[in-house]
Amino acid sequence: MVLTGMKLWIGIDDTDSNKGMCTTYLAVLLIEELEKTGAKLIGFPRLIRLNPTIPYKTRGNGAVSFLIESNKDIGEIVDLVDEIVLSHAMLDDDNTNPGVVFVENDNRAIDFLSKFAFKAVRDVISLDEALFLIGKFMLPHLKYKKGRGLIGALASIGLDLYDYTLELLAYRKPEKFGSKREYDKESFFEADKKTYPKTFDTVDWHNKEVVCVPNSPDPVLFGIRGEDIHALKEAFEIVKTEPIDKYMIFITNQATDMHLIHYNEIEKLENYRSYILKGEVIDKYEIQGGHVFIVIQTPFGEVKCAAFEPTKQFRNIVRKLERGDVVEVYGSMKRNTINLEKINIVELAKIFIEENPICPVCKKRMESAGRNQGYRCKKCKTKSKEKIVKIKPREIEEGFYEVPPRARRHLSKPLVRMNVEKKHIFR
Ligand SMILES: [Zn+2]
Structure with a gap:
């Protein structure tokens, strides 16, 4: 026709x-x-x-x-x-x-x-x-x-899709809506192994979860996300599930960071917006439930940023930050708190630690000889005036870190799609 x-x-x-x-x-x-x-x-x-x-x-x-x-x-x-x-x-x-x-x-x-x-x-x-x-x-x-x-x-x-990704959405038979989804977990890991990074966020290897199968009562059976239609179809062929009713490939702004407003574009911060902000870490704490927070000093004032429990191993990065570290945070602002999606550690602060000197004779650590008296070796009585000032070895590197796939928001751009240096990817 x-x-x-x-x-x-x-x-x-x-x-x-x-x-x-x-x-x-x-x-x-x-x-x-x-x-x-x-x-x-x-x-x-x-x-x-x-x-x-x-x-x-x-x-x-x-x-x-x-x-x-x-x-x-x-x-x-x-x-x-x-x-x-x-x-x-x-x-x-x-x-x-x-x-x-x-x-x-x-x-x-x-x-x-x-x-x-x-x-x-x-x-x-x-x-x-x-x-x-x-x-x-x-x-x-x-x-x-x-x-x-x-x-x-x-x-x-x-919407102008100046950046985009694809998602293949597979739907359940209508009689299955609301019931538990049946699928072979291993086959999704297999699909990821074969097609990553042309597909992404299918599974979370570290947390051993399939993340592309929802739990809600909606008609979606799973969604394969990626850059390349052939890779989507390849993954689609590999996964083993209950019978599929139909599927459709969508072009989407998922995984593009299109929601984020850069700090250069704004004069003030507002809730219900998502930002990229740069600042210096001035505080860090953890609350019950395993939620980790940092406070950063920015041109807009102090901003609280959270790595909530579901972000799992990402919290270990935030826990290792120290006062003075310069970071760029990526995430949405709600209740005056940025919910971290990514963090770029721009510059790690040099943190100095003081130690008692080592005895040059018997190689033991010396003790304080009293206030303003310097140090003394307990064993051989050798004296020393100088303490040792050391730079504390940091357990993290500068660069980009992101939440694992299980905690990724639809719009968040995974690091694997980002053209930046020093990426630390959790898979
Ligand atoms: Zn000694």
């Missing part, structure tokens, strides 16, 4: 809840139903992760958009989409407020949406801002309940 129809972006968000569904899955259902009407999917659907700190969002805060070419008129497409959202979205949940937006590919709204989208990833956007754009460009849309999903729906269409 020759298509000469219109090209239409469809963006959708906020259809899931903690009890089930996943917007990526709903998008795949939409694509299937639209294809039945003769529409054609163009390129990969886009999975766009928005500001990860927004409190009322489900954990992932992911919206989806895709481009289709269709001969149907837009009214028919909107009706079909409405029907599918009504039958699959978790509308009974108070926190689920879906939104769908339709934007023709040649609409000049697209240019405005890219700025809006970038803000949705790094900042906090009100529903009014989304409704304003929808009104300004008269965009067809579907708004359910509060319609908060319209924000992500617009952003998922507009």
Whole structure:
């Protein structure tokens, strides 16, 4: 069939809840139903992760958009989409407020949406801002309940993917939704061994966990992340699981650090934003539960940074920091605390320690001979005035460290993707 129809972006968000569904899955259902009407999917659907700190969002805060070419008129497409959202979205949940937006590919709204989208990833956007754009460009849309999903729906269409990765998402048979996922753990380690670093964050070797299989009751069976479509497919062939219903490859801003605002760009710090900050360590402590904190002095004042218990061995790096170390921290700010995703130790402080001298005659450590009396060897009575000043050997090196795969946030760029010197990668 020759298509000469219109090209239409469809963006959708906020259809899931903690009890089930996943917007990526709903998008795949939409694509299937639209294809039945003769529409054609163009390129990969886009999975766009928005500001990860927004409190009322489900954990992932992911919206989806895709481009289709269709001969149907837009009214028919909107009706079909409405029907599918009504039958699959978790509308009974108070926190689920879906939104769908339709934007023709040649609409000049697209240019405005890219700025809006970038803000949705790094900042906090009100529903009014989304409704304003929808009104300004008269965009067809579907708004359910509060319609908060319209924000992500617009952003998922507009975001400029100047950096991107891919994720292959495999879905369960509908009758399995909510039950325990069946899979062969070893096969995921095997897939990682064969395809890393072209795929990443499939497993966590140190903590012996498969990290790409969720525990939530949603339709996702697993997701293979990576840079290269062939590597994704290779890993997909290796893993052994319960029967797969369907799968889809998404292009995504996951693993790009797109949420982080650099300290050069700001004048003050705000909660619900994510930052790269540079500062000097001025304090360090640990609280019950194994949560490790440092306080750094920055141009914006003192900032508390946390390595929480789930970041496991990453905490050992933070524990070895000392006052005076210069670090760059990467992470989201909530309750006035940066939740560390990565740390770059820029410069380790020289820490001096004082020791009693060694007796030159019998090689034993000398003792204090009293206040301002110097030192004396207990055995041979040799005297010495000078204590020894030594530089304390540091147990860590300068460079980049990151949380292990089990604790990685969707948007965090793994070090394996970063073009920097002195990387210390936890696998
Ligand atoms: Zn001696």
